[in-house]
Amino acid sequence: MGPSMLTMQERMDSMGLVPGDVKVQAWLSIGLLALCILNSSGLLLARFLSRAGESSIRRALGARRSQLFCHFLAESSLVGLAASLFAVATCWFGTRLLQQRPADYAGLAHLDTHAIIVALLLSLGACLMAAVIPAWRSSSPEPAIGVRATP
Numbered sequence: 001m002g003p004s005m006l007t008m009q010e011r012m013d014s015m016g017l018v019p020g021d022v023k024v025q026a027w028l029s030i031g032l033l034a035l036c037i038l039n040s041s042g043l044l045l046a047r048f049l050s051r052a053g054e055s056s057i058r059r060a061l062g063a064r065r066s067q068l069f070c071h072f073l074a075e076s077s078l079v080g081l082a083a084s085l086f087a088v089a090t091c092w093f094g095t096r097l098l099q100q101r102p103a104d105y106a107g108l109a110h111l112d113t114h115a116i117i118v119a120l121l122l123s124l125g126a127c128l129m130a131a132v133i134p135a136w137r138s139s140s141p142e143p144a145i146g147v148r149a150t151p
Contacts, residue, residue, distance in 0.1 A: 033126065040130035048072055048138030055138055065139045072135035073128065080127025084120050091119070 006014065048055075055068055091111065098109040 037126050037130045040127070041134060044076060044131050045134035045137065048134045052138065056142070059142075068139035069135050072138055073131055076127055076131035076135065077124065080124055080131075083127070084123035087123060088116055088119055 058068060059065070095109050095111050099107070
């Protein structure tokens with residue numbers, strides 16, 4: 001029999017390269033991201049539904065649902081882009097603080113262009129995931145119902 005093939009994860013586990021704490025922190029980070037996406041989705045839904053009268057008037061004036069949907073997604077994307085840039089700036093600042101520590105691992109901390117691009121794309125993707133359902137629900141009011149309820 002030939003040598004057994006191990007996946008990268010199995011090889012790293014067998015060599016003890018990834019401590020258990022790191023795995024727990026990774027799962028906690030994924031859970032926090034999921035919680036943030038759900039929270040953002042709820043906030044966007046509340047924001048978009050509070051503007052139901054505006055959406056109904058725009059529908060009554062001839063705007064298509066797809067136009068309203070794209071408008072809501074674009075609005076959410078701009079907010080997400082601003083939040084992403086703030087997060088990258090905060091991460092850069094934190095990395096600079098970490099590099100100034102006297103610990104041995106301080107020199108290992110750095111941000112490269114690839115990591116920044118991936119972070120921006122992931123945050124924009126999370127923002128769009130959080131905005132799809134609220135944008136869809138808010139772009140589909142019947143014009144007559146919303147116009148009648150508008151003062």
